[in-house]
Amino acid sequence: MGSSGEGQLSRRERQIMDIIYRLGKASAKEVQDNLPDPPSYSAVRALLVTLENKGMLIHGKESRRYIYSPAINETKARNSAIKNLLSTFFNGQPKNLVAALLDENDSTLSQSEIDEIRKMVDDK
Incomplete structure (x- = not known):
C-alpha cells in the first residue's frame, strides 16, 4: 500500500470505500446510487480509478461492466488509517x-x- 492509502482519502473517496466495504463489491452505477448527493457518473468512475491507483480498490469484469472490490480488507485499512493518524497528529x-x-x-x-x-x- 505504500505511503498512500486510507489516511489520505478525500471525504468522497472515504464514502465510496464505505459503500464498497458494505456491499462487498459494486459497479460505478451502484456506487453512484449509494452516494449522498452523488456526482455525475463520469466523476464516480474517475474517483474509482483514483482509488484503484491508490491501491484501495481492484476491478474485475462482469459482462461489460467493471466491478470494484476492496484491495485490502476493512480491518487492515482501518489499522493503516489509525497508524497514519497517530503518527501525523499524536x-x-x-x-x-x-x-x-x-x-x-x-x-x-x-x-x-x-x-x-x-x-x-x-x-x-
Missing part, C-alpha cells in the same frame, strides 16, 4: 489520541460514550 502515541478524545474543552463524547470507553479499557 506523536505515534495512542494515549495522546485518547487524551484528545477525552478533552472536556473539545470533546464531542457523551458521558455514556466515555463510560463505554472506560469499560473497554478495563476489559483489556
Whole structure:
C-alpha cells in the first residue's frame, strides 16, 4: 500500500470505500446510487480509478461492466488509517489520541460514550 492509502482519502473517496466495504463489491452505477448527493457518473468512475491507483480498490469484469472490490480488507485499512493518524497528529502515541478524545474543552463524547470507553479499557 505504500505511503498512500486510507489516511489520505478525500471525504468522497472515504464514502465510496464505505459503500464498497458494505456491499462487498459494486459497479460505478451502484456506487453512484449509494452516494449522498452523488456526482455525475463520469466523476464516480474517475474517483474509482483514483482509488484503484491508490491501491484501495481492484476491478474485475462482469459482462461489460467493471466491478470494484476492496484491495485490502476493512480491518487492515482501518489499522493503516489509525497508524497514519497517530503518527501525523499524536506523536505515534495512542494515549495522546485518547487524551484528545477525552478533552472536556473539545470533546464531542457523551458521558455514556466515555463510560463505554472506560469499560473497554478495563476489559483489556
